[in-house]
Amino acid sequence: MDLLRFATAGSVDDGKSTLIGRLLLDSKAIFEDQLEAVEATSQSRGYDYTDLALLTDGLRSEREQGITIDVAYRYFATPSRKFIIADTPGHVQYTRNMVTGASTADLGLVLVDARQGLTEQSRRHAVILSLLRVPHLVLAVNKMDLVDYDQKVYDSIHEEFTAFATKLNIPDLEVIPISALKGDNVVTRSEQMDWYSGPTLMHHLENVHVASDRDLVDVRFPVQYVIRPKSDAYHDYRGYAGRVAGGVLKPGDEVMALPSGLTSRIAGIDLFDKEVSEAFPPMSVTVRLEDDIDVSRGDMLCRPQNAPKPSQDIDAMICWMTNTPLSPRQKLAIKHTTRTGRALVKDIQYRLDVNTLHRDQDTKQLGLNEIGRVQLRTTVPLLCDPYVKNRTTGSFILIDEATGVTVGAGMINSNS
Amino acid sequence: MTITTHADYRLSQLDELEAESIHIFREVAAEFEKPVLMFSGGKDSIVMMRLAEKAFYPAKIPFPVLQVDTGYDFPEVLATRDNWVNRLGVRLIVASVEQAIKDGVVVDDGKTSRNRLQIGTLLNALETEGFTAAFGGGRRDEEKARAKERVYSHRDEFGQWDPKNQRPELWSLYNGRIHEGEHMRIFPLSNWTELDIWHYIGREEIEIPSIYFSHQRRVFQRDGMLLSESEFNPLRPGETVEERTVRFRTVGDLTLTGCVESEAATIPEIIDEIAIARVTERGATRGDDRFSEAAMEDRKKEGYF
Known part of the structure; x- marks a missing residue:
């Protein structure tokens, strides 16, 4: 059994919460007491049917407002996979939540209401998922029951979306007609839509191939923590602990430490009290080297012939997440892999309109929930790759030094 | 010495969850001045002990363990706690609700449950010892309010959680910045479900x-x-x-x-x-x-x- 993380996007009216409620219910991740509570609430509000959306509306303030205001994580499992859903709200002002939810997702699920067709919002969701390099996208055409399960409705939405998606980077797209409320094509195949021969949503989630999404070629090992037991039994033990961000590490491999450029060979790779013959993403391991070279937190192990170029000049797409706008000359703290430093905003090249993909070069600021292309100068060189190559070594967060709050998320275009 | 290989470069869900949790433990140990692990003796906190053990092996866990003693704890639980603490050689700090009542830190009005009195006792212990990060065994699948909990959950100087003022958490880049007097709750088991916990206890053959x-x-x-x-x-x-x-x-x-x-x-x-x-x-x-x-x-x- 393996793990699939997916992010959902859609507005209150697209039936997203109902769909998640359906997935949880049909995979038995919902328990009797939770269902009873929801049935009771639905009845007391005079609904004709059980409102599955109530299952996922978490915080009381949200329940009162009837909207989801933050990323919520849900869990369910089938015999073949465990699923983690990052459930994000769809409103325009909540781009930051979608970016957050998409950052860890293997798959993005966008919902549209079959009666409405593609909206500005569904396009925006697809743009954000593609910016965050979520490798698999599912467009669920929901509420098919309300358009008499009409194939023409599905076809026209499919066509329109495919045309739009050519402008984006979406390696894998699946368009599925469903009714979250009635259960059509969610877990069980719909009897109403025999014209549709593709997979049900659950079948697709269970079988989508994610193994090749990770970079198994370019070795990237950000050192997190140096393990030195200082005990009699392990007097000379010195291990570099971290999580593999790319490539496959093996004992005997020649490695180079950055930024020093010193080289050595891997003496052994430890996973607790066992030695492993290989380490690959996303394993957390401890690497021992043959030579006693100076390596500490924030450094990176890679291969001598395949190393990122340390750089202090960073060109990145940034999603801004706080009320005070981002402006040139602003100074912020930056965290990239296990490195922390400071960054100066040198230039804001353009602001990207996530609805139209238009590049607005006149604005020199990024407001809350806006995304733009920004040039940064950092105090420490970043050991980074373009985000398209590696989502771990290509991403960073920006932190306001006064408040300590995370205010920006960055995806590196290139380093010069 | 055992050599394990992975032919298809895929991890099982337990291995992936374990790798994520170990990453969190190491990140906190590297970035926080004074972390502490909150240990209840329950299965979740035992899994946390196991993950912390693995994260720093062959070194000892580089932070102490804090238990809030309600005075109404099951003796079987205290026995298991002692076995774990002795085996790993970690320092155990016990914050007693009984003592907190005597010291006037919390008030037992006869109506408030011990679980509730634990809050004041815990906050007092964190403050007295000056801990800046406290690992907790909370899981997001436990309860609706926890579904939105961050892995790094910021608490203000009153130890309070403000659901509207939590930091966005992207990729696996955790932001551990805090001000004087504030602390961070850390939830390494955020993405585990109850079943994951049991499968892991079974696989690791650990004492509960x-x-x-x-x-x-x-x-x-x-x-x-x-x-x-x-x-x-x-x-x-x-x-x-x-x-x-x-x-x-x-x-x-x-x-x-x-x-x-x-x-x-x-x-x-x-x-x-x-x-x-x-x-x-x-x-x-x-x-x-x-x-x-x-x-x-x-x-x-x-x-x-």
């Missing part, structure tokens, strides 16, 4: 308190729950004690933690039982969560685990 397994116990009914007979649990009129075959699904204050009738005596049997269980673990056996639908949200705001 015996009360999780089916046993004979003298119990009585109260508010639809089966509570253990105990000197701390005086019977009310109409309540009668009888012997049943039971086990506990969660571990807490024994005056409030109910057991369920069960024949599950091994981990595979417990997993089978949970796989078909139709009631969430908290809903079934935790009196303190049943007082209101938003009970957990309220306690979290005050600084509960």
